[in-house]
Amino acid sequence: MSGPAAAGGSAAGSGPDPRVPVVTIDGPSGSGKGTVSRLLVRHLGWHLLDSGALYRLVAHAGTLAGLAPDDEPGHARLALQMHVLFDPDATGEERIWLADRDVTAALREEAAGAGASRVAVWPAVRSALLARQHAAARPPGLIADGRDMGTVVFPQAQLKIFLTASPEERAQRRYKQLKEKDSSVSLAALSREIAERDRRDATRPVAPLVPASDAIVLDSTALDAAAVTERVLAHGRARGLWGVVA
Numbered sequence: 527m528s529g530p531a532a533a534g535g536s537a538a539g540s541g542p543d544p545r546v547p548v549v550t551i552d553g554p555s556g557s558g559k560g561t562v563s564r565l566l567v568r569h570l571g572w573h574l575l576d577s578g579a580l581y582r583l584v585a586h587a588g589t590l591a592g593l594a595p596d597d598e599p600g601h602a603r604l605a606l607q608m609h610v611l612f613d614p615d616a617t618g619e620e621r622i623w624l625a626d627r628d629v630t631a632a633l634r635e636e637a638a639g640a641g642a643s644r645v646a647v648w649p650a651v652r653s654a655l656l657a658r659q660h661a662a663a664r665p666p667g668l669i670a671d672g673r674d675m676g677t678v679v680f681p682q683a684q685l686k687i688f689l690t691a692s693p694e695e696r697a698q699r700r701y702k703q704l705k706e707k708d709s710s711v712s713l714a715a716l717s718r719e720i721a722e723r724d725r726r727d728a729t730r731p732v733a734p735l736v737p738a739s740d741a742i743v744l745d746s747t748a749l750d751a752a753a754v755t756e757r758v759l760a761h762g763r764a765r766g767l768w769g770v771v772a
């Protein structure tokens with residue numbers, strides 16, 4: 527997600543453009559949805575919505591603004607007003623800007639994920655982010671990565687995937703990702719944090735992490751990202767979503 531769609535934020539959304547095809551990739555942390563979504567985007571030349579980054583941004587913006595951790599209206603205001611830009615740097619690596627601050631590294635930390643899961647239980651924050659997410663649906667198509675993409679944000683999506691993997695495998699994957707940047711990460715602590723985040727995401731009353739009734743559930747425990755991507759492409763092909771080119 528980049529450009530005007532990412533920078534804006536308005537309360538009065540009229541829903542996503544119904545002419546734009548949308549593929550939703552939902553699932554818990556470490557299920558591989560971020561990697562698979564990026565491979566699909568590269569393959570298809572579609573846009574990406576990394577909705578988890580938006581929740582991470584709201585939590586981070588709240589901390590920077592000195593908001594109390596339980597200030598729901600304050601965080602909802604930030605969700606509406608924050609100025610965000612998703613913009614690759616000269617090497618093509620993704621960078622995320624909050625106003626004029628590069629917050630890419632801060633958002634990757636597990637603390638940012640935990641903060642996101644805390645603000646994500648609030649209905650006011652979720653609805654404040656809706657118009658921004660809908661605006662990401664632009665031609666030629668959107669890959670939407672998150673927890674409630676197929677159930678709440680894009681219920682009309684042409685293809686809905688729900689990715690799972692065993693808790694052990696998911697913790698290992700996150701550990702590998704984080705270890706590259708921070709050598710103090712502990713697998714045991716990370717497993718506990720992920721389990722707590724999953725529990726909160728799956729049991730919250732608003733937009734809990736559940737597969738849409740029409741989602742295809744894929745278990746990625748024994749598959750690498752390329753193999754999962756191939757399966758998603760095959761499902762899209764079977765539905766005539768991208769013809770024979772992909």
Ligand code: C5P
Pocket residue numbers: 555577578579581582639642643644646671672673674675723727
């Ligand atoms: O996907 P990621 O790990 O970046 O998401 C961080 C947190 O944001 C999740 O644990 C979840 O609580 C929240 N989230 C959400 N709905 C989404 C995406 C993320 O509630 N669509």
